Amino acid sequence: MSRASQAAHHDTTTPARDPRALLRRHGLRCTPSRLRVLTLFSASQLHLAVTEVSERLARAGRAVHATTVYRTLETFTAVGLAHAVHGPGATRYGITEEPHHHTVCQRCGHVAGLASEHLTKAAGKLEELTGLRPDSSGSLLVYGLCARCCR
Template identity: 55%
Template sequence: MTMTPPPAHQDAAATPELSLQLWRHGLRCTPSRLCRLRLLSASGEHLSSAELGGELRGRGLPFDQATVCRTLETFTDVGVAHAVHGPGPKRYGVSSEPHHHTVCEECGRVRDLAIDHMRIAVERITELSGVRTGAAGSLLLYGRCAHCSQK
């Protein structure tokens, strides 16, 4: 997966906001953490630790894969990012808006699904099954993405 980096002016503008986000969650704003958070935020996708490592490698940035994994887990532990389990590796995302996720059972791709779009369906699921959303307020919906469905 190759991501197009944001224009330099966007990247620089996002840095103070991302730095503040780390600080608010009790994390030191190291260059390494800031770079990883910037890449994860700019991707607009849910990335595995290997995919994030690939992005760092592709940009010629030094990294250690174990440190990338620990950083993503730290981001998840403090609430800077969230993790989505599905087939294949765990994937990590960053979003300021509450949302549900769809997970492709074949390729593992994770997509955000706005809570407002699912409000009536979630109420009906709760009514029929008694199951309520978790502490994060989101559901995981498994199926096959449009690309995998066409195979």
């Protein structure tokens, strides 16, 4: 993958914070697996599926079983540290403290964050026209084809 396409697939909404402090702030214990998963998300700045998290951790020599990754991400989601994006294929998870929307590729399932400021006016117009509001997280999903799948 070229550097340009890697940059296009990055989600820049993840906070660069101390993982231990972030876990504590959300009332969670700092277990090794939680720290590994949170550190991976902070470093990658991507929305990832459970299998992708497990594979990346294993390649880095910091393996965490897929079941533990799933439970960790569900715990993070329950306390508001992570969010789940359902789209084609596996559910992808992201970690951020900034409200944002998501773009979802209908072909490969890639998810990227889109700062809420870019869609605030459009979301208001959507609500005005249809009565449809963003879900409780405030997130809208925008489906289409990512740059890679359009080639």
